[in-house]
Amino acid sequence: MGKLLIVGSIAFDEIETPFGKTGKILGGAATFIGLAAGQFRVDAGVVSVVGDDLPEEYLNLLKERDIDVTGVEVIQGGKTFYWKGKYHNDLNSRDTLVTELNTLGDFDPVVPEDFKDADVVMLGNLHPNIQLSVIRQMKVRPKLTVLDTMNFWMDNTWDELMEVIKLIDVITINDEEARQLTGEHSLVKAAAKIQNMGPKYVVIKKGEHGALLFHKEYIFFAPALPLEEVFDPTGAGDTFAGGFAGYLAQTKNISFESLKNAIVQGSNLASFCVERFGTERMLDLEKHEVDLRLAQFKELTQFNIELT
Amino acid sequence: MGKLLIVGSIAFDEIETPFGKTGKILGGAATFIGLAAGQFRVDAGVVSVVGDDLPEEYLNLLKERDIDVTGVEVIQGGKTFYWKGKYHNDLNSRDTLVTELNTLGDFDPVVPEDFKDADVVMLGNLHPNIQLSVIRQMKVRPKLTVLDTMNFWMDNTWDELMEVIKLIDVITINDEEARQLTGEHSLVKAAAKIQNMGPKYVVIKKGEHGALLFHKEYIFFAPALPLEEVFDPTGAGDTFAGGFAGYLAQTKNISFESLKNAIVQGSNLASFCVERFGTERMLDLEKHEVDLRLAQFKELTQFNIELT
Secondary structure: OOEEEEEOOOEEEEEEEOOEEOOOEEEOHHHHHHHHHOOOOOEEEEEEEEEOOOOHHHHHHHHOOOEEEEEEEEEOOOOOOEEEEEEOOOOOOEEEEEEEOHHHHHOOOOOOHHHOOOOEEEEOOOOHHHHHHHHHHOOOOOOEEEEEOOHHHHHHOHHHHHHHHOOOOEEEEEHHHHHHHHOOOOHHHHHHHHHHHOOOEEEEEOHHHOEEEEEOOEEEEEOOOOOOOOOOOOOHHHHHHHHHHHHHHHHOOOOHHHHHHHHHHHHHHHHHHOOOOOOHHHHOOOHHHHHHHHHHHHHHHOOOOOOO | OOEEEEEOOOEEEEEEEOOEEOOOEEEOHHHHHHHHHOOOOOEEEEEEEEEOOOOHHHHHHHHOOOEEEEEEEEEOOOOOOEEEEEEOOOOOOEEEEEEEOHHHHHOOOOOOHHHOOOOEEEEOOOOHHHHHHHHHHOOOOOOEEEEEOOHHHHHHOHHHHHHHHOOOOEEEEEHHHHHHHHOOOOHHHHHHHHHHHOOOEEEEEOHHHOEEEEEOOEEEEEOOOOOOOOOOOOOHHHHHHHHHHHHHHHHOOOOHHHHHHHHHHHHHHHHHHOOOOOOHHHHOOOHHHHHHHHHHHHHHHOOOOOOO
């Protein structure tokens, strides 16, 4: 059983999709990553910051899944990060209606002593300087450091992002971000350029079109499981990342074959996340459901052609 | 070795992509289907119509690959179907600049006696009444009839299209066409509705995002091989269909497992087609290259997770 350090936001999300709308519900990258990683046998801990307006029961949801939250700083009198968004009809795009950084704006992460020797570090989407601070606090170089980021940081904090990208092993970004980061339309060319920036592995998330893993001349692809209905895509990317990192922390095997399996595990868990609003589906997800869908995932992708 | 009947256009194509432009070159659904099917051990014949402006060497390219062209009617004084198109920068969309149906406008297909007992019939994209005429000329019900069609026939010949769809076993259409045909955004729901219209198997082509095969509750997915550069997408869908039908005609095995393999073979061949203008790459493609890329295709998609 490996140790997994998760860094990311814990948030109030307010979501509108064609199927309905929520009030303020639990969200945030660290939340989704934690809930996904909680499906594996890992010793996981979260570093984050919230205000004292976050209901205690929200943190308890992580605690109940044996996720250490001593690294979650609660700012007295502070407000928790709040995001409100509305998805378009095809659910492939969304408008951000409100972003209030609140306590996340001054987030100065402190890694608990117990997690300074984590096997895997999962850096959720945050200001690159926060991600950098966490990397620098580690006492032992992790077996694998995974970084998630987004176009916002490419637009606004390019130099800082380049600094952190140099130091990590795996980057997870979407296809448009990979193109923005490199100026290459071809994802094969983009992934090669990104590897030259530092990361040995590049994971390109294509949403409903699956995910690609690149490493040297090797490429692996996992589709998203075709669903009757995507209800709410919020958190799917973080759930993917949490499944990916959680599986690798459990196995402590950082071979390409193992990373392929991690991509499949991440895709599999993300297929549940989108079935209901926010964290709802991940909170009642049971092991036998995960295993059943993993079997479906194999049926979806595995074939048997004899090569002559 | 099975018998494969191919029905479709033989055309002059004139293509512009960001990488350059061609003059009038060989194109057409039957051409691409034939060249792809020619990679398999099949007894293939083409039914089509051309004018006497088509250089004899073009038909010889098919003949040299043991594809029977006695079903290709040459109209003396007639002109061959001509299509001119320009691709946008991302190569995912294109504008049709010229369409001259010419002899194709009065195409009255005549299936050669030798092919009225074909094991597999591949109906390339044409007016549904032409497709229907071919089905009615068959003496023996084929093991498998595959139909390709497009949004144009949904817009203009809905009733005729519904008539032919009732009679075929496999339909291949793209994602937007599947949505148009059913009014369902979810491809899972769309595929279920299409199966209720007649076809036992539904193949949804998503271009660079791969292809899905649906049959009852079973789903199989094959990605497009990630390429450094897509040079010209013209003919990729037909090459896919030709590989699919060619493989099935070779094996004469119409199980779901065999159809999965056929999807992989089609995807594999399509990955070559897009590497150069028109039929260029398919014309110099050799077996060892196909096999090598099939091995890459396995690496790209196959994993080994133990289910517990």
